[in-house]
Amino acid sequence: MSARAVVTGMSVVAPNGLGTEEYWKSVLTGRSGIGELTRFDVSRYPARLAGQILDFAAEEHLPSRLLPQTDVSTRYALVAADWALADAGIEPGTLADYDMGVVTSTGQGGFEFTHREFRKLWHQGPQFVSVYESFAWFYAVNTGQISIRHAMRGPSAALVAEQAGGLDAVGHARRTVRRGTPLVLSGGVDSAFDPWGWLSQFATGRVTTADDPDAAYLPFDAAASGHVPGEGGALLVVEDAESARRRGAQQVYGEIVGYASTFDPRPGSGRPPGLRRAAELALAEAGLTPADIDVVFADAAGVPELDRAEAAAISGLFGPRGVPVTAPKALTGRMAAGGGPADLVAALLSIRHGVIPATANSGRVPEEYGIDLVTGEPRAAEVRAALVLARGRWGFNSAVVATAAAG
Structure with missing residues (x-):
């Protein structure tokens, strides 16, 4: 019999809360982390x-030696890892080093770090480029x-599937635990808020140009006009029960x-x-039926045609209005690989506290x-089982089912 994979620790680094407790409080109270981007001057940009x-x-949070060699997204990931392991009670010596693995996802890589080094290369010369550019x-x-x-x-492992990648990482961690590794730290974190990263997101055609933070990202709403990009994510300790x-x-x-996980057919x-x-x-892998699911945490693209397609998938599987649906990411923006794991954290807390968060503004x-x-x-x-969905650009689809732990 395969090992059961349980979550014993988790942490979130999100625009509306640092740490699981602050994030969950924001999700329940509707506190948004969406506002005008301040990392650089965006006044001339349409979004x-x-x-x-x-x-x-x-x-x-981190030793000074790590700062010159890390992108902002890696700094978020390192701090989230520290917090998740502390939450699980994992200290040096708790488990042998080869009994613990790491599986993460990022859809954007170290955008801000590498573009800063590119500017040095072009304007100052190769001798000014950081040696850490080789991996950061x-x-x-x-x-x-x-x-x-x-x-x-x-x-x-490291997985890349844009917004779907974070759930893929958790799925891979579960598989690794079931194959005999006692503990895997898993999830996703992303950030791409330098000028190049910002343009690359806007170039998808899926970013809203609305300028009201409370009426910009409206998943499943009749006025939906695209999503707001976000940064951050979540890491979870997936452990053999x-x-x-x-x-x-x-x-x-x-x-x-x-x-x-699945992949869309060609257009x-x-x-x-x-x-x-x-x-x-x-x-099917969980041994459950649609009737067993108490809530769906939706991918929630905020693009009408994509919202319509996801709604069709949900209503087709569960029946019209057959299951509550929510999208906490309306408060954070879409955090690429970090979005699915953050939703999974919210799903596990919904199970624990018996409450389904609302979808803000929609x-x-x-x-x-x-x-x-x-x-x-x-x-x-009463939430006993939750389905978490994510879709990445170019056709990636992922789904994770979480339940209350068996006694």
Whole structure:
């Protein structure tokens, strides 16, 4: 019998809260982290709103030797890793180094770091480029830096699938635990708020140009006009349930019981998108039916055609208005690879506290969508199982099923 994969620690670094407690409080009270981007002058850009982390000072959390060699996204990841491991009660010597792995995802890499070094190359010459440019930009750097910092030498990986990547990382961590590794730290973190990174996001055609923070990112709303980019993410400690019991884990937030990923067919093929299939496969792996799911944490693109497609997948699987649907990322913006893991944290807390967060600002859901979007205020409910969905650009789909941990 395969090992059960439980979550024993987690942490969030998000525009509306640093740490799990602050993030969850913001999600329940509707406190937004969306405002005008201040990292550089955006006054001449058509899109100016972002989910930006404003109260993070890396030097307060990390040793000075790490600062010259890390992009802002890696700094977020390192701090989130510290907090998640502390939350799980993992200290040096708790487990052997080869019994702990790291699986992370980033969809954007070290944008700000590498573009700063490119400017040095062009304007000053190659001798001025940081030696750390050799790895600070790389998609695997978060996995590597966390592994080094915490002596986690077990099976590790780095996955890239844009917004879907964070859930893929958690799914891979679950698989790694079920294959015999006692503990895997997993999740996703992203940031791309330098001028190049900002333009690359706007070039997708999916970023809203609305200038009112409370009416910009409106998932599933009739007035949806695109999403607001965000930065940050979440990391979770995924652990073998028996190993966690033996070491006296401080708490178990829940269990990851199902995961699946699919890829959309080519445009114009006439075949449906793969999101519903991902959800069906994740439920099948979990041994659950749609009737067992108490809430869906939606991908929530905020683009009408994509919202319509996701609504069709949800209503087609669960029936019209057959399950509550929510999108906490309306308060943070889409955090690329960090969005899915942050939703998973919220899903596990919904299970623990018996409440479904509301989707901020959205309220005029087209009738033809056929979904029960939780709006206005959080909804009290018995939540035993949650489905978390994510879609990445170019056709990636991922689904994770989380439940309350078995006794």
